[in-house]
Amino acid sequence: MAESATRRVSEAPRTAVGRDGVLDIAARLFREQGYGTVSLRKIAEAAGIKAGSIYYHFGSKDEIVVAVLDVGIQVVHDNMQQAVSALPKDTGAETILRAAIGAHLRALLDLSDYTSANVRIFGQVPQSVRDANLPTRRAYEAEWDTLLSRLQERGALKPDVDIRRLRLMLIGALNATLDWFDPDRGSAEALSRTYADVFLNGILERQDS
């Protein structure tokens, strides 16, 4: 009894956690621990409520996961779209690509638990959940395809590269950073530059003979 009294006073603010609170916690836990090992009871405990209470806000665990996945894509999509459209009309291809790459990487590594959770758990989640997230995902992919196609038509990109494949390679490579990126070892900003350097110009020392 002393416990519950203490808990009331010391740690629990009287404000409700709410749907968004649960979602934030879930996104963070999914990002940190993956899908399978994060149970509703873990989410509830981290949110300071009990497992059953989650069902006041969500109809099922899958509903939570789908929500997290969708928000994750929306954040990175908005971020990338806005970064590119903020550039002057006559911006060169290289600058545009650097902006898009930077925006994606920033959302993934700095900005959003939702985006990193999406990348982390998408491959672990039941088929039905993946399907529910697909439309949102496709929209972001289309954004990239449009961007890359425009640059290729302009003659800025090599003409023989398949756009779909290029997009898969690029986003795949960027997303893979989530497995090893350590903010203590270097900023996302610097990493973004390195990725752009490599993808734009390659790693071979050019023998301009």
Added chain:
Amino acid sequence: MAESATRRVSEAPRTAVGRDGVLDIAARLFREQGYGTVSLRKIAEAAGIKAGSIYYHFGSKDEIVVAVLDVGIQVVHDNMQQAVSALPKDTGAETILRAAIGAHLRALLDLSDYTSANVRIFGQVPQSVRDANLPTRRAYEAEWDTLLSRLQERGALKPDVDIRRLRLMLIGALNATLDWFDPDRGSAEALSRTYADVFLNGILERQDS
């Protein structure tokens, strides 16, 4: 009883499944479904035995997973090492890198359920299992670092790229193909060429003015 008799005759060869049989099945299931959703009972059923029987060959589920992870790295390590060392001594940097990239991708996409399982589930597995797999992993990483360093010292690679980071980028990008590669849409061989093209020379159309 009819059941068990039928089963005996029709599907179960009288030869024992054995430790290797269980391991093969486990690798395939882990590759296909991830770590969390594959239970010992699923592995047992796919192998045609009962869950408890697995404990004759392995001391725990983690022991199975560690074995799968280790074999996965060893396969890709051997494959890459052999592909590179098979080349003549005076082979150019570009050819060497293409061979290494091709070997890694082939092990991942064509050759081995163990290697693909490793890439797929490493991030989902308990910390202790990851730790057990680390030595094997580090040896493969060192192999790449040695290769890349030698090429850089030779002057074949741009001198300002950090080797560790380059290796992380490269392997990360290659491993990411596992999420979307579809053998019906193109061979691993062709994909390997595209990856080498992009990493070696970049995607920008060169204006050699």
Added chain:
DNA sequence: CCGAGCGCCTAACAACTGTTAGTTAGGCGA
């Protein structure tokens, strides 16, 4: 000041998890 309802809690369920103990059928060497 009172009722409505929002946001949470308690308790339990059935299913599933990894794991253990004890048992058994069959083949091989002595």
Added chain:
DNA sequence: TCGCCTAACTAACAGTTGTTAGGCGCTCGG
């Protein structure tokens, strides 16, 4: 033929999972 070893099997355990039903307190509009 005897006895051992291999590779299974059966049955149960304790814990965890997602999920449901019903109840309780606090806040706010009338």
